[in-house]
Amino acid sequence: MIFTNLAKIVAWLALVLGAFQLAIGLGVATGLLEPSALPRYAPGPSSGKVIDHALYQIIFAIALGALAEISLNVRRSKE
Numbered sequence: 001m002i003f004t005n006l007a008k009i010v011a012w013l014a015l016v017l018g019a020f021q022l023a024i025g026l027g028v029a030t031g032l033l034e035p036s037a038l039p040r041y042a043p044g045p046s047s048g049k050v051i052d053h054a055l056y057q058i059i060f061a062i063a064l065g066a067l068a069e070i071s072l073n074v075r076r077s078k079e
Contacts, residue, residue: 004071011065018057025050 021042027033029047044050 001075004068004075007064007068007071011061011068014057014061014064018054018061021050021057022054025054 024033024037024042025044025047028035028038029051035047038044038047038050042050042053044053
């Protein structure tokens, strides 16, 4: 049960951080934010790489969250 709860927490954190990085990457790409904000808040040299990284992080968060939900439902069905 601890791994299910831990997976849900990690999934939420990854989703929030991925969404934050995606917003920063899109903000820099569209010109709403200065490019100097990119190295401070995002892990990439360009807005395209930051957007790619953020999308991978969001996909990871969705997959981990789905696995945590499956684990929770399997455990409930056994009880």
